[in-house]
Amino acid sequence: MCIRDRLQDKAFANLDVRKAIYHAIDRDYLIDMVQHGYGAKIDSLALLELDIHNPDLPQYPYNVTLAEQLLDDAGYNVWVGDVRSHSVTGEELRFELIVNESRPAHLDMGTLIVDMLKEVGIELTMVALDKASWDARAYYPEELTYDIALAGSNPDPSSDWIWKLCKSGSGSNMAGYNNPYYDTLYTEMVAERDHEARLD
Numbered sequence: 001m002c003i004r005d006r007l008q009d010k011a012f013a014n015l016d017v018r019k020a021i022y023h024a025i026d027r028d029y030l031i032d033m034v035q036h037g038y039g040a041k042i043d044s045l046a047l048l049e050l051d052i053h054n055p056d057l058p059q060y061p062y063n064v065t066l067a068e069q070l071l072d073d074a075g076y077n078v079w080v081g082d083v084r085s086h087s088v089t090g091e092e093l094r095f096e097l098i099v100n101e102s103r104p105a106h107l108d109m110g111t112l113i114v115d116m117l118k119e120v121g122i123e124l125t126m127v128a129l130d131k132a133s134w135d136a137r138a139y140y141p142e143e144l145t146y147d148i149a150l151a152g153s154n155p156d157p158s159s160d161w162i163w164k165l166c167k168s169g170s171g172s173n174m175a176g177y178n179n180p181y182y183d184t185l186y187t188e189m190v191a192e193r194d195h196e197a198r199l200d
Contacts (some may be wrong), residue, residue: 011076011093012147020070022060024120025113029062034108042095045162050163052199076121081083083177095119095147098137101128106150124148163189 004026027033029037043060046053071077076093099110107128114124131135138149146155164170167186170177192198 009084010089011095014074015074016070016074017093019060020067020120021075021117021122023063023070024067024122025116026062030109030112033112034105040147046167049160064119071120071122079121080081082118082121083123095122096150097123097126097150098134098146099126099128099150100134100152102129102131103152106152110150 027041030130031041032035040048043047043057044054069095071084075086075088078087080083080092083092083094096108098116101107110126110128114126117124127139132145134149137146163186164175165173166179166182168180168183189198
């Protein structure tokens, strides 16, 4: 399971806000409570079993104090009731979390994540959708119409699908990530047939 946020949103465009969200989520607790201890934390879309996984990526351990500091540094240091707002724009950290109701574990995790983010001043409203509605909002809309989505994937021996998740204009690019340099690297990589060369 992973969390995907809509990068076009002003708040999510701020790296410190995204980092704060990850630091505010206790992934060990989610694994213990929802998966009964059967699970492993991953730090990217590249699963631990894949040879493309990079173990040296930045980590975001559970740290509420750091999450709160990052939100303060991002300018979300004014409180409106239980919710943070930006000191200049007044934008409040209130978001909708869409969850595919056909995945019971996602419903449970979503409920726990709502509570975890509330602790740092982020309000999530969880909306459970049937699979078709979730797909329509997360994968193929004319414009992205969600704030945060819980998503899951099934492991696949081929890693091409992982990289496609970040390609501009791809129906799989839920976050709306747009980086021409990345797109060029992606195009070169999928055209390369030698596996070792692709890893480089």
